[in-house]
Amino acid sequence: MHQTRRSFIRAGGAAALLAAFGAALLKPGRALAAWNKGAFEAKSAVDAMRALGMANAEDSKAIDIRAPEIAENGAVVPIDITSSIPGTTSISVFIEKNPFPYTGTFDFSQGSVPYVHLRVKIGESSPVRVVATAGGKHYTTVKEVKVTIGGCGG
Amino acid sequence: MAEPMKIRATLQGDVADVRVLMAHPMETGQRKDASGKLVPMHFIQTITAQLNGKTVFSADVSQAISRNPVFAFKVKGAKAGDKLSVTWQDNKGEKRTDEVVIRAGS
Amino acid sequence: MRHALVLGLFAATAAAPWPQAAAQTPDPTAAEFDKFREIMEQDNPAELFEVKGEELWKTPRGPKNASLEKCDLGLGPGVVKGAYAQMPRYFADVDRVMDAEARIVHCMITLQGFTYEELAKAPFSSLVRTPEPVSIVTYVAAQSRGMKLASPQNHPKERAAYETGKAIFHYRAGSFDFSCASCHGVDDKRIRTQPLPNFTKPDQAIRAVQGWPGYRMTGGVMHSLQWRLNDCYRQQRFPEPGYTSETLSALLTYVTVNANGHVYRGPGIKR
Amino acid sequence: MRLASAGLLAVAAALLASCATPQRDYQPDALAMMKRDFHARGIAGMDRLNQDSVQAACNTYKDEPPQGVAEKLQKEQLATIKWPADGKLLGDWKSGEKIAQNGRGMAWNDKGGVGGSCYNCHQVGPRESSFGTVGPSLYQFAKKRGYGADIQRYAYGKIYNAKAYSLCSQMPRFGHVGALTEQQMKDLTALLMDPASPVNQ
Numbered sequence: 132m133h134q135t136r137r138s139f140i141r142a143g144g145a146a147a148l149l150a151a152f153g154a155a156l157l158k159p160g161r162a163l164a165a166w167n168k169g170a171f172e173a174k175s176a177v178d179a180m181r182a183l184g185m186a187n188a189e190d191s192k193a194i195d196i197r198a199p200e201i202a203e204n205g206a207v208v209p210i211d212i213t214s215s216i217p218g219t220t221s222i223s224v225f226i227e228k229n230p231f232p233y234t235g236t237f238d239f240s241q242g243s244v245p246y247v248h249l250r251v252k253i254g255e256s257s258p259v260r261v262v263a264t265a266g267g268k269h270y271t272t273v274k275e276v277k278v279t280i281g282g283c284g285g
Numbered sequence: 286m287a288e289p290m291k292i293r294a295t296l297q298g299d300v301a302d303v304r305v306l307m308a309h310p311m312e313t314g315q316r317k318d319a320s321g322k323l324v325p326m327h328f329i330q331t332i333t334a335q336l337n338g339k340t341v342f343s344a345d346v347s348q349a350i351s352r353n354p355v356f357a358f359k360v361k362g363a364k365a366g367d368k369l370s371v372t373w374q375d376n377k378g379e380k381r382t383d384e385v386v387i388r389a390g391s
Numbered sequence: 392m393r394h395a396l397v398l399g400l401f402a403a404t405a406a407a408p409w410p411q412a413a414a415q416t417p418d419p420t421a422a423e424f425d426k427f428r429e430i431m432e433q434d435n436p437a438e439l440f441e442v443k444g445e446e447l448w449k450t451p452r453g454p455k456n457a458s459l460e461k462c463d464l465g466l467g468p469g470v471v472k473g474a475y476a477q478m479p480r481y482f483a484d485v486d487r488v489m490d491a492e493a494r495i496v497h498c499m500i501t502l503q504g505f506t507y508e509e510l511a512k513a514p515f516s517s518l519v520r521t522p523e524p525v526s527i528v529t530y531v532a533a534q535s536r537g538m539k540l541a542s543p544q545n546h547p548k549e550r551a552a553y554e555t556g557k558a559i560f561h562y563r564a565g566s567f568d569f570s571c572a573s574c575h576g577v578d579d580k581r582i583r584t585q586p587l588p589n590f591t592k593p594d595q596a597i598r599a600v601q602g603w604p605g606y607r608m609t610g611g612v613m614h615s616l617q618w619r620l621n622d623c624y625r626q627q628r629f630p631e632p633g634y635t636s637e638t639l640s641a642l643l644t645y646v647t648v649n650a651n652g653h654v655y656r657g658p659g660i661k662r
Numbered sequence: 663m664r665l666a667s668a669g670l671l672a673v674a675a676a677l678l679a680s681c682a683t684p685q686r687d688y689q690p691d692a693l694a695m696m697k698r699d700f701h702a703r704g705i706a707g708m709d710r711l712n713q714d715s716v717q718a719a720c721n722t723y724k725d726e727p728p729q730g731v732a733e734k735l736q737k738e739q740l741a742t743i744k745w746p747a748d749g750k751l752l753g754d755w756k757s758g759e760k761i762a763q764n765g766r767g768m769a770w771n772d773k774g775g776v777g778g779s780c781y782n783c784h785q786v787g788p789r790e791s792s793f794g795t796v797g798p799s800l801y802q803f804a805k806k807r808g809y810g811a812d813i814q815r816y817a818y819g820k821i822y823n824a825k826a827y828s829l830c831s832q833m834p835r836f837g838h839v840g841a842l843t844e845q846q847m848k849d850l851t852a853l854l855m856d857p858a859s860p861v862n863q
Contacts, residue, residue, distance in 0.1 A: 166330045166345045203424045203584075204608035204662050207351045209431055226349060230315075235346035241362070243341040244300060248357035248434075252313070252349050279420070279584045279792045291438050308439045310518065311611075318519075352611030353436035420791075551691075558692035561724070563717045565710040566768045566841060567834035568825070574796070582782050582794045628768045630706045636699035641692075 170233045176225040176260055179233035183223065185262045188269035191216065194261055196274040205253045205278035212247050214263040214270075219245035221264045227273075228257030253278055287381035294360075294369045294387040301363035301387050303334065303342075305356045305371050313348045329354060329373045336360055337368055365389040420584050428660070437529060437606040437658040440521060440613040444530025447523050453503030462498035464491070464531065475528075475535035476655050479644045481546035488552040490643040492528045492617045493635035499524065511634040515621065516612040528615045529604045529658050536657030540600060542647040549644065552637075556645030559638060560590070566628040571642070573627075575599075585662065596649035602659030609662060616643060689721065704770035716825050725830040732829040740826035742838055743819050751818045751851050755861075758853030761846050762786050768841050775841035778821075778850055783833075786853065787860045796832060803854040805862040818851045 170182035197211035288308035314326035370384040464474035588598035764777020783796035822837030
């Protein structure tokens with residue numbers, strides 16, 4: 132498994148191991164799998180990606196993330212994701228600074244277009260990582276979203 | 286009791302643009318109520334969309350999805366008059382399904 | 392959520408190797424908000440409340456087991472289409488000017504038999520409850536989508552409401568010496584990152600009406616103008632204005648008449 | 663001829679307009695209506711609707727009082743400022759930053775004064791990009807104006823009672839109304855005046 136990703140270096144080895152062990156029990160890969168508790172409860176994006184068998188995702192420019200540079204309100208941040216990688220079957224989203232970064236996986240079947248719009252809670256300014264899966268391989272890209280304080284703070 | 290969803294499914298060529306509004310609190314389990322007690326986690330976990338009974342889109346999601354969730358996706362090979370249904374299920378086992386007929390785009 | 396969010400933000404801003412603070416000129420932040428505002432409005436959870444409000448309007452309820460379909464919103468009993476865009480207005484049966492929510496509450500009392508006390512007890516949305524008038528006013532407002540605002544100034548009491556509302560708008564008092572105009576009486580200012588429209592000017596007054604009732608991202612609840620004004624007065628450090636009181640109808644008359652002629656886009660989405 | 667009738671029309675229109683917009687003062691109506699419609703809640707009593715001399719002058723003159731009125735009242739306001747007994751005006755800028763960030767205090771859901779709400783209206787420290795523009799930027803406050811005793815005194819006095827310096831300023835009188843304690847105002851003064859404060863970097 133490649134460990135070239137920046138966030139891997141930051142990840143605690145023990146935690147990663149534990150997550151990998153959990154993932155093995157829960158069968159990595161999503162096809163027909165139940166809601167992946169191990170991945171959803173992982174406290175880092177890298178652990179969640181391991182639990183999902185996506186840790187070896189390679190950087191790709193063929194995934195487009197449309198999200199605000201500065202979100203008006205972290206409680207509702209709109210994100211549009213489109214993958215132009217041929218044969219994309221799923222898109223997964225990780226908000227790296229959230230307490231539980233893994234936010235969800237969207238599966239496309241019967242030729243539905245690999246596009247999804249979702250709205251998420253982002254607790255503090257954070258990279259939003261997207262992994263697209265095509266032909267059993269994983270591709271990834273990231274976009275930074277800043278959240279601000281608005282209103283009177285009262 | 287789960288409240289109805291609002292679903293819009295409009296054709297653009299042979300692609301149906303589907304937009305869904307769901308009524309759900311999406312509690313993270315980290316919020317405290319007025320009396321200072323933690324409100325237990327309560328959030329949608331799975332979503333399935335079917336075109337004439339065949340699954341075309343599905344999702345597993347976390348409590349980080351915003352309250353009263355909004356999703357949009359695109360279904361290829363749809364025709365005006367096709368039936369599109371959406372089902373969600375939350376961590377308490379609550380479920381809701383709503384169905385619309387796909388409309389021709391304007 | 393909100394509290395946790397704010398705390399998180401402090402941590403983030405303290406730690407972030409922030410570059411230079413932005414210049415004070417009209418900023419890219421507002422432009423970025425506007426860009427995504429449109430996307431947010433396209434699919435607005437407010438629609439969920441609109442549907443609920445319609446059901447509440449049409450269902451026989453209350454001690455008198457009546458629907459609101461005989462409620463006169465100013466265009467005749469039961470006419471909902473376009474009524475919101477023509478309020479506040481004078482109503483002869485109560486001999487005062489009423490805004491939309493004040494009129495709906497009046498109808499719930501007279502037609503359905505609810506009491507003002509029960510409706511005014513907890514009139515604003517929380518995470519666990521959306522009061523019925525809030526959903527109903529969302530439905531009523533949606534029935535004026537795409538219409539031009541035309542709050543009338545024909546009756547002497549409508550004109551008096553405008554002038555009184557203007558005086559209320561400019562009245563400075565309270566612990567912080569604020570009036571509504573302290574924040575909304577000059578051009579091109581903002582609180583934190585939030586732009587402050589100048590409601591004394593017609594082209595900006597529309598922003599007092601546009602987007603309300605609004606689905607508020609903070610907390611994810613539906614709020615009406617009654618809530619907006621109540622919370623303004625809280626932050627103005629004033630005592631609390633009565634729910635659906637004439638003071639609030641007068642204020643709404645002032646800003647709506649200033650905005651007359653602008654197209655109302657229906658229930659919106661707010662920060 | 664055509665010019666003359668156009669002139670007449672204009673006069674008629676002006677007359678009509680002046681009839682349509684009565685010149686009478688609606689402030690008494692407004693105040694009576696508010697006194698009837700508002701109620702006390704929490705710490706926000708009905709007395710808050712009453713105008714003090716400063717508010718009355720600003721309301722009457724629409725924030726532009728004649729020079730004589732302004733000078734007299736500003737002098738009165740200046741006399742209300744209680745300067746710290748120990749003579750020290752600078753506290754801890756780090757807690758000053760926290761006070762500047764906090765937008766709470768004096769509202770009906772507060773127990774009393776809490777924060778200074780500074781960032782709501784002012785740019786202050788360079789790290790916070792969420793700042794308002796109702797008031798002027800305070801970034802590099804002392805670096806631009808100097809670190810001397812007179813500027814320190816101005817900063818403290820302005821926070822204590824902004825109306826002593828500009829009668830109808832939109833800035834609250836934090837010390838005068840008890841929204842901030844002496845220590846809090848010292849900390850805020852330090853945030854603006856301390857050479858080590860990020861404000862002056």
